[in-house]
Amino acid sequence: MAKKGRVFSGARPTGRQHLGNYLGAIKNYVALQQDYDCIYGIVDLHALTTMETTKDLKNNTLEMALDWLAAGIDPQQSIVMIQSHVLELANLHTILSMVAPLGKLTDLPTFKEKIRDQPHNINYGLVGYPVLMAADILLYKSDAVPVGVDQAPHIEFARELARSFNYRYGAKVLIEPEMKVTQIPKVLGIDGERKMSKSLNNHIEIAATPEETTKRVMMMVTDPNRKLRSDPGNPDICNVFTMHKIFSSPEEVEMVNVECRRAGIGCVDCKRLLAKNMNKYFEPFRERRAEMAKRPDDIFDILEDGSNRARVIAEQTMAEVRDAIGMP
RNA sequence: AGGCCAGUAGCUCAAUUGGCAGAGCGCCUGUCUCCAAAACAGGAGGUUGUGGGUUCAAUUCCUGCCUGGCCUGCCA
Numbered sequence: 001m002a003k004k005g006r007v008f009s010g011a012r013p014t015g016r017q018h019l020g021n022y023l024g025a026i027k028n029y030v031a032l033q034q035d036y037d038c039i040y041g042i043v044d045l046h047a048l049t050t051m052e053t054t055k056d057l058k059n060n061t062l063e064m065a066l067d068w069l070a071a072g073i074d075p076q077q078s079i080v081m082i083q084s085h086v087l088e089l090a091n092l093h094t095i096l097s098m099v100a101p102l103g104k105l106t107d108l109p110t111f112k113e114k115i116r117d118q119p120h121n122i123n124y125g126l127v128g129y130p131v132l133m134a135a136d137i138l139l140y141k142s143d144a145v146p147v148g149v150d151q152a153p154h155i156e157f158a159r160e161l162a163r164s165f166n167y168r169y170g171a172k173v174l175i176e177p178e179m180k181v182t183q184i185p186k187v188l189g190i191d192g193e194r195k196m197s198k199s200l201n202n203h204i205e206i207a208a209t210p211e212e213t214t215k216r217v218m219m220m221v222t223d224p225n226r227k228l229r230s231d232p233g234n235p236d237i238c239n240v241f242t243m244h245k246i247f248s249s250p251e252e253v254e255m256v257n258v259e260c261r262r263a264g265i266g267c268v269d270c271k272r273l274l275a276k277n278m279n280k281y282f283e284p285f286r287e288r289r290a291e292m293a294k295r296p297d298d299i300f301d302i303l304e305d306g307s308n309r310a311r312v313i314a315e316q317t318m319a320e321v322r323d324a325i326g327m328p
Numbered sequence: 329a330g331g332c333c334a335g336u337a338g339c340u341c342a343a344u345u346g347g348c349a350g351a352g353c354g355c356c357u358g359u360c361u362c363c364a365a366a367a368c369a370g371g372a373g374g375u376u377g378u379g380g381g382u383u384c385a386a387u388u389c390c391u392g393c394c395u396g397g398c399c400u401g402c403c404a
Contacts, residue, residue: 120335120396192364201355222364229362240364266362 005143007036007180010043010083010136015060017067018203020187020196023246028146028182030072038078039140039310040068042303045084046132049125050118065299067207070289081306083136088314093128093135095321099164100131108153134158137177139314144180155179171324173317185246192221192239206282207289213282214275217243222267233260233267240270247277 011025032038042061051057061082073080083089105111105127114126125132130153137145137158145155155177162174188195189202196203204216220240226233235241235257244253252273259265292299 190364218363220364224365226363227361227365268363271363 008039008142010041012047013060015063024184043083079306081310085307138174144178146180148184169324173320190220210279217275
């Protein structure tokens, strides 16, 4: 069947995925498979720019791959691969680094953030992060890249690199990728104020047990003005309600919306309903995942197969790149 | 390569002349609340970067090494 083109997206191996990862990326990855030839990379090289210890790298890769595959990313239909297993990437990265303007790299907001976050580890790779990202996208001749708005400058940078390369070497080898801005719901953590993230420990893992999920939901911060059971609440500022809108039926959402405001239901009732719906939502996923987790070798085989398929595309691109440059 | 400075709890930092390594924030538990938050009470968390040395005793003094920052050079 004819698809609209090729999509590449990568995620750093952060281990077991949480609701933010799922709603922000994975769900979208699964949906895109219908219309595009997708390549999903576990970008371990990018992870090295911030990781100071790599002892969990392999396990984090496995855990994330399990979440991806069990969630519906289909390795028959898409390519699921490990970034570092395609050596051509390093080659293209080096070549692109000669075209990449340093001033632009150091001006990017993400780089400035990292300077603030890890002033003791400002490495060369950190500056070149967007170059490596561009290399990944361009290596596979991606037509589109699904990203959140925060990644927009990086995609724009990749487009400019492709243009610069093509102009400098008088070729049309590299394809400027379209930015496929996905409307990512801003998923807040259980603290109700900051973005859900593992490092803030305000996350809920999608592969968590029903008990663990319920426990974490009960810990969620609600409308602080609703102190007593008899007080009316305001769902508009309550993250529990936001989650209801994702995991509960329209009828239940309406019920919560009405009953919370007139103290018809309490937060405990509200949270129990949410936890129940979340657990129901992820039940089939968790069953599939548990099955897959019994055979970790199979997962690594899938990743290896994906990397091999990706390499075929990469080799073709690199032949064209070398030819365009006029390398002997 | 040389010179100077720094490294202490998850984070930011204290610790008198060399004398039991502490605080704030964060984290966990409890009280209180429908839950959560807030408040209060309690708790965990450390080979003081690391190996030697001096000393009755080293976070503190000496020294090798590691890491980071600033400066001066050398090579490509």
